[in-house]
Amino acid sequence: MESGRLILSGIVAPLALVMALAALAAPDSAAQEAFSPSELTRLPTDAWLTNGGDLYNRRYWPVTAINRDNVAGLKGVWRTRLGGSGLARQYSGEAEPIVYDGVLYIVTGANDVFAIHIDTGEIVWSYKADLDPTISTICCGWTSRGLGFGEGKVFVGQLDGKLVALDRHTGQVAWSVQTERWQEGYTITSAPRYYDGMVITGYAGAEYAARGRVKAYAADDGSHVWTFYTVPGPGEFGHDTWPDDNEVWQHGGATVWQTPAVDPELGLMYFSTGNPGPDFNGAVRAGDNLFSVSMVAIDVTTGEYRWHFQQIRHDLWDFDAANPVVLFDVEIDGVVRKAISEINKNGYNYILDRVTGEPMLGMDYVPVPQEVRQATADTQPIPRGVTAAPVTIDIAPEGAVLLDEHVYVPFWSNGDGEARVVGTRSGANWPPSSYDPQRRLLFVCVNERLSYYRANEDETDMPPLGERYMGGSFGGVGMPTTGVLAALDVTTNTPAWRQRWPDRCYSGSVATAGDLLFTGRSDGRFMAYDSDNGMPLWEFQTGAGVNTTPAIFEYEGEQYVAVFSAGNAFASSPRGDSVWLFSLNGTMDPVEAPPPSAFIGRARGGGGTAPAAEPTAPADTVAPAAPMGLPNLDNGATLYGLVCELCHGADGQGGHADGAPITPGLTLPEAVSVVTEGRNTMVGFGGALSADDLRDVSAYAIGLVEE
Template sequence: MYRRLWRAISTLIVFGLLFVTPARAADPEIDKLLRSPVGKDWVTNGGNLTNNRYSTLKQIDTTNVGKLKGAWMTRLKGSGVGGKYSLEASPLVKDGIMYVVTGNDDVFAMNAKTGEMIWEYWSGIEQNISTVCCGWVNRGLAMGDGLIYLGQLDANVVALDMKTGKVAWKTPIEKWQNGYGVTSAPLYYDGMIYSGITGGEFGVRGRLTALDAKTGEIKWRWFTLPAPGEKGSETWPAGTDHSMRGGAAIWNTPAVDPELGLLYFAVGNCGPDYDGSMREGDNLFCTSMVALKAKTGEYAWHFQQVHHDIWDYDAASPVVLFDTVIDGQPRKGIAEAGRTGWVYILDRTNGKPLIGINEKPVPQEPRQKTAATQPIPVGDPVVPQCAEKIPGYDEAGCLYTPFWESPVLIQPSGIGGTNWSPMPYSPDTGYLYVPGTVRTSAFVRNSSQYTTGQRYTGGGQAAPIGSPMTGTFTAIDAKTNKIAWQTKTPYRVGGGGGSTVTAGGLVLRGEPDGNFLALDAKTGQELFRFQTGFGADAPPVVYEVDGEEFIAIAAGGNSMQGSAYGDAIWTFSLKGQLGPLWAPPAPATVAGPTGPIAAGVDAVKIGANNTEYSFAPARTRIKAGTTVSFTNVGDIPHDSTSLVQTDGWSTGVLTKGETKTVKFDKPGTYYYICSPHPWMYGQVIVE
């Protein structure tokens, strides 16, 4: 009797649980679009769940792309205009409405056919966030369940009503004061929102956060840095808590394979970036590609691109999923373009190399606890792997040359290879399209003490004065990892931007000089060029409204590239009537300060004239014995530090409004940088 009663109660309990907690229904329409090839709508950052940025639209193709003109151009009301901001987001388009976010985390909805504004969301974000690494930027949005989602620099994830722009929910996933933020576009999938987090230069503990898409409730977190006893903890020094502040941020939008139930993403650099002396071991999961079970966050596999990274070679660009045939066998691939200049191509079912990747011995520096070997892919790198000797530097090295307290030249630099830029894949050509930066840096290590919310890099790097800064754009054959074709660019193109590929045989991309380009996907031949008037450093998107195909790109500049800032959304079509704008000032192609020399000026302002990452004047001439004042008038902390270590001068970190002075007694030419933002250059000529 009791057994029958217990069986009945158990049945009721199970039935009750099934009845009161059904699986939460996702957005069926968005879910279908995410799983399908990209057509008339562009509903997620990478086009669909693969991140392959491939559009099946082909009304615009290689035969008629030269007839494109501007269909409309809309300005985003001054949002994110200024030297501290970058405009790098891909717009989203659904049912004839376009949604785009700026570097100030402001969101705009527009008529995708006319550019007419429908609604605006102004973030009201604090302008004195001091833990921003590399410029104010937001790389895109997600959509689902009738909401638009974004991450903000203040480490909030926000959901907006698609029809009105009103805030539906806002969830903090950390505190920006502790070094955290969000710059990546989130991913909507199966009723969840997935978001990475920034802060690799501030001693954070990286993580992926999964939130309920309707409510904003945090469902689970997966930490990219293992706690003691967790998988990967054996790759950190035993008996220490170094991994708890080891960086490993996630800068990119994940991808998903619904059939495998796996979610994929790339993980950034370790902290402190340049000092490996106190973190002996491979330091998982820094600089790795990772797969988790999408529903639970349970670990599936990983592949580390750089063991014990001391060069800031973080894996920052989005992973790309693709299907291919190798040796007559169908294979499921995943690829990521690293800052090493290599593309890493794996089997996405298990994380094993799809094409060869061999562990090879590399140069050693025992004080840096360097790894004995590094994984070197079979195939071709997209940028040079060794630096050329430059006067004034004792050593010129290659990709894995270590360093200590004397500057060592290395190429690709930590801002080389591909950095944040998405890489599309075309099933028609079988090519991956990779933007690259070619830049030599002088690397140096120094001691760094951890303080919550303060920079924690353990050294730095900067391009030597007068050294060239150029780029490459490369088609890589995904079956061989070898170059199919490559073009050299006069500017760096790996620090933003990216491209999109279409069934019309086109590769679409912008350049920091303001030009929007269309190339033949098979050959790389340039077919179309249009001047947008602002730095075109965002990935384009392709969509259709009322049977007409459009191409859209955000043009507003990039703070690290130094390209011309603005707030424009350009769209193009075969029926367009708008012509190009005047070309803006071109970004620098040689490292060093620019502009006229100001005679007799003994006061330098940092962050003046709405250009956060600059010195004003950048070049000044004074007499020996003059004391020069450096005042931070920008929104975030800066310093002024000599590029020549034997000079030994630095203002130290200056908060907003703070001033420090330096006296220059000896004649000569003194170059300096802002060490947290080493793309800022200044010059003092002492007579």
């Protein structure tokens, strides 16, 4: 105790506030907060109880208090910084807030959880995950996309494979379960789904020889309820779509790394799945590879299979169905249909009848180019309609070969002087879409970009669990990536409007009955757009990349909008550690825009904390010339995994963030200069790494691509 204040989890909170919250935790409070399926299915009008706003993942606010006529008056109410959690270079802030009973809950990329009081912006309690800094099976940045909530608990899925339940009043651990081991490739990046006494989670890990699965646990004590495997085993439906002469199915990917949706009336849970493993070498996994890159429905109570629709047969391009599925009821030709939609990385939006899994607006099964060494599928299903961004290419980039203008371009090893094969990747990633039921519009965030592809024909052996298992690589081709924010009419699957951005679109959205669409930008702006045409109506500079999804709620008669402003490793956006709250009665003005390369915090550090939310050096400061002594390659390898691998890949040939292959033949001083100052679309790390670190990581990168 000091000055009448109580220390909770390392955070100082007012004693009166803590006592008041504790008083709310009566014995029956958990039962009262066992939100019914009908409560969680209704559109939110006060609290934001679940990731996605409701069980349908619609992310729609049906109240008009903030609208297109008055949104220009929206200002900040408070800004709360989270003590530097998740500031280090490897972390991304992607979490959607949960709001209930005057408290906002948020999780950082370090998997630390914070409870913040709406009245004051003060941190009530915090939970520190203390992740093992040596976790080596994280594909695409250390992150968490949100929390589950119910029965008086906050549920967090962690990168170390733990599912943890926290008392919502105090932050104390109610139970913790080691659901899977990160050493075997399993990490949790999505928000758990609370439903009818269960907590349901999927896993990332398709790049690390994992076999996809979804698991349900009892919300009261963490006991296991059921498991559904997204790669069928022997004797199960779909197993015959994998080879019978090897055990690749045990490493077959098809992971579920976004939050499922639920239709309580049908008793079904829906999710989409990731790429098969290995990503780029299809030779070892001949067949359609169910249930990879599919939309799947299972019985939510038992976890039993009900139906599936495979978007891409025998995927070779890492075209995960990464965007969270959205459920909606819509009238088409005078009949109200129960629909489900998911927009893929390939750019196509798939709209199905969620009762049967059949295409709702038609599907064409189109012959595609063949590569016998890749065991390519003969045809691919193409949804009828018009894509949000172009999915064809008519001119090859310099130094590349164009084998086909369409998205399903085949490729092989690209060795012995072969030109690189390129194709489009003009689709959506994880940033969630939102649905306006009045306009019948699905708002999507996609990107126009090109990638090259290369298979590793020598990678045929089955790796141990947790080992890198990609079978090749892909990466950028030195061309700019542009974002597209689009509204798709779900009755025709065609754009109602599209707006092209000069930078990447990498943020989720929430639509409102006030004719608004709220979303973020990588440059730190939080934006409101007109739902009818996509024109910007309001912007607010938050100081760090807004690469997440907002939450909207009502508290004591006033409407608020909350968003996490923390930046993103994938988008290379400026870092921060702030939660912002906005209302029409706010008084805070925007802050100064951050420099594009202002990375906050050090590149290392297990918890990702920094003493203050300020850059370690000005963005325009170039570190002193690195000493050209003997590099520490062990340190270089560690740093490369944290700050380089996401873009350039484990082998330096390109990674998930579309970085170009590392240029061979660089001297150490030349490489240090590039890493320090940046080049083309790559930002510099002179303000985030020490001179020794710059030397070490540069030397390691050179070694990856030595001839």
